[in-house]
Amino acid sequence: MNELEQLRRAMRATEGPYHDDLDLTAIMRDGRRLRRRRRFVGAGATALVTVLVAGGVGLGVRWVRPPAPDRPPVGGVVAPTGASPATPPESAPTGVSPATPPESDPQRRPVGDVVEAGIWYGVDQRVYYVVAVDLPKVPGVRIGLMAGRRTPAGDLTDDIVVNDVRGSDRRPGFHEIGYDDATPSAARPPVPTFGYFVGPVTRIVGTVDGRQVDARLAPWSTDPELVIFWFDPADLAPGVRLDGIVARDRTGRLL
The missing domain is CATH 1.10.287 (Helix Hairpins)
Structure with a gap:
């Protein structure tokens, strides 16, 4: 049919x-x-x-067209082929351990007056002085504190420098404290513990092994609010860490 x-x-x-x-x-x-x-x-x-x-689509479920191969899915980002994950930003270090400047470093010129500590090594005297530092990633830090020696002729030898590694070098309060970790030698005598404080301080007291030790103070000639301090090695052996440290103003108030 x-x-x-x-x-x-x-x-x-x-x-x-x-x-x-x-x-x-x-x-x-x-x-x-x-x-x-x-x-x-x-x-x-x-x-x-x-x-x-x-x-597997049921009632009430919307089907979405897959994205084109050259477009990322909605709400997401597709990294370019071969791209590596972003490197996390570097975290700022918590502090700087004092280090002996390499012999190849040029002599750092003091900023302001040189402070005499009254500590002698033969004919050389222990001195402290502010120096300029350059930390491109920390623009608020432009100075450090140097522990050095001065000869009778006035020549300076740099031993240890300490400086902040974050924030501002003029923020109120204590800044980095310098401890001598090197083994004493004929080339460089031990460096007494030192540092600086910003504020109207008239007394600084450190604590070690349950006893209190007073520091010696000297204002910086360029800015009297910055006060340099150090501990006599007869009271605090160089390199011994403090258990605590406080600063007081002329009325005895804690700063």
Whole structure:
């Protein structure tokens, strides 16, 4: 049985008798178009069901089209191919241990007056003086405190310098304290513990092994608010760490 006969039988079963003047050729053409549309719609519906089932999508869930290969997903960032994770910013060090300046370093010129400590090594005297420092990453720190020696002719020898490594070198309170960790030698005698305080201080007291030790004080000639202090080695052996340290003003109030 050909398609024309099938179409005629179906029309007779559902629509009743036809007029003799029906255009059977046109009817057959329209039937082919209808069958093609039905096949197309059926295939599309099947594909949609397959996507929903395969993706596990239920009622009320929205399907999102995957991003194009050259675009990052919404709400995220895609690193360029071959890029390494960003290096965390460097944390600032908590302090600087005093170190003996290398012999190749040029002599640091004092800023302001040189303070005499009254401690002698033969004919040389222990002295303290402020020097300029350069810390590009810490613009608020421009000075450090040097422990050196001076000859009778006035020549200076640098021994240990200490300086802040964060913030400002003029913030109120204690700054870095210099301890001598080197083994005494004929080339360099031991350096007494020293440092500086910013504020109206008139007395500094250190504590070690349960006893109190007073420091000697001298204001900096360039800024009297900056007070240089050091401990006599007869009271505090060089290199011995303090258990605590306090500063008081002229009324005895803690600073």
